[in-house]
Amino acid sequence: MRSLFGSLHTPSSFSPLSGRPPGRSAGxxxxxxxxxxxxxxxLQAASLAWPIASWSLTGTPPGQPDGWLQIASLALLVLALQNSDRAGQALWRGWLFATVWLAGTFWWLFVSMHIYGGLAAWMAVLAVLALASVLALPYAVAAAILCVWAPASRVGQTVLFAALWTLAELIRGSWFTGFPWGAGGYTQVDLLAAWAPWVGVYGMGLLSAVLAYVLASFVNGILRAVSRWVLAPLSRSNKTKARTGGHALRSITASGLAIGFMALASLGALLFSMTPGAERWRSLxxxxxxxxxxxxxxxxQGNIAQDEKFEPGTGMAQALDWYPAQLADAVRSAAMGAGAAPQLVVAPETALPLLPQQLNADFWRPLLQGLAQQPEASAVSALMGLPLGSFSQGYTNSAWGLTPQSAALALQGLQGGQLPAAWERTGGASEGAFRYDKHHLVPFGEFIPPMFRWFIDMMNIPLGDFSRGGLGQPAWTVAGQRISPNICYEDLFGEELAVSFRDPQRAPTVLVNLSNIGWFGDTVAIDQHLHISRLRAMELGRPMLRATNTGATAVIDHLGQVTHQLPRLTRGRLEASVQGRSGLTPFARWASRWALWPLWGGCLAAVILVIAGRHLARRHSSAP
Known part of the structure; x- marks a missing residue:
């Protein structure tokens, strides 16, 4: 039976789980x-945010990540690959694992397509499965390559698996716009947190892949030894049994030492992550x-129902009333000299669900006047999500920043019959005005991929074809802090946020995410996105403010800890103080210069070296 271990298995060897040689029981x-x-x-999907409130496999609270579970679930795949007969079998097993994992991770896309988009339920299910099955292809190819090219060395196998798995993660996260939601490293936001500011989410995923392979190899070695020794056919003589048992013991001695050493080393690295040494490593x-x-x-957090958000008589009216009222409260609080008065008010993505010019001057005048008439010493600034542009020239999913100065200029323009400069299609800061345009758009939701217009036409998605903003747009200075917004799932792409850190003197001190997860209902998508934001804060060493429509509206410090949070699906405001940070973490330093290319290069080099070493070893062993 040919296996992942090459010459380690003879044609007469058998599966440690079945205890029977190949034949009628193979199926x-x-x-x-x-x-x-x-x-x-x-289980890999569940490890990102445990989805069941009434029961937990490992005691993890609902909505929380479980790094141990992720390692164990990935080890199950490794066991299946280590017991594959051929490359095709490994390919299908890798594909099945990844398809179930990914579909189980973002199953909530069904909610947006069926409940809010109006797509037939069966078509929405097929769409989720189709997306998961396509995104699973890199993992399937990685599994097949592992089966074909794995060396006899346990260390070489581990390196090859971790490198191939990380390459598959990188491919999913970057090719065809990229959708790295649910990458394995996000499950390690607590367990391997000390590594985040050094190697980022993909580096953490690589470490967990190493641990998973070592765990699987350890278990597989024990199962194989037991199958040879304990489950030997009863028809054999005692002498044959003794010989079989002796062979099993020698097998444990020969390969078990290597596996045991790797297991101890990996366990040591894992335990290190939970000791004071890890905290010192992160502090470094x-x-x-x-x-x-x-x-x-x-x-x-407006908690505007998604099915009413774009309806003029219901959700739209609520948004146009509640958000300006909160801003007016902030201005009054500052005017009264209240100690808790905010310096910045943030409204979520598309808090105002209309283009600004679709709203008459009677809406804008009191809002702009309130901001413009503030004294600079106690001024309140606002950052609100709304579409900007025009239907004729194109529009963007944007965040508009208002200070007293920019509000006064906008008010002056409106009174003169001119549109404010920030409403035009130019990003950045100008004369106190600020505008951020979303760069990384959501396929099907914010832009239409080629040849998929028919699919979009089957759903009811408002504002579904946005224009793209630039990468690395300048930060906005408010109260001495440099604010860098990102919208929706842009915080999923740490390498893109890192572009703003190329110049340490201009790097943001505070990150702000404006989102509307209302598209996905009351699901684990809320928890998953919170953990993604936590990891971005850890990687870049910056606090992350999250203003969302339905949750999770939260303040995350630069160490990735949630310090303040509103209950989901409630209307309210989160009042907090956040500490800005300057300087660069190691991840911010290398990712801002080279993006993810060091990981690409390192993993490719590891694959090439392991395969080349295997080839040389075979040539050496076959030489006379």
């Missing part, structure tokens, strides 16, 4: 591995960052 054993791939894929990465002062903020 049954294969079915066991298929079931393990399905179970492992589901943060030594190059420093306190940049505090900022008082109000983060608004």
């Amino acid at each position: 049954h054993r294969s079915g066991v591995w298929w079931l393990l791939c399905i179970a492992g894929g589901w 990465a943060q030594q190059s960052t420093s306190d940049a002062g505090t900022l008082r903020v109000w983060l608004l």
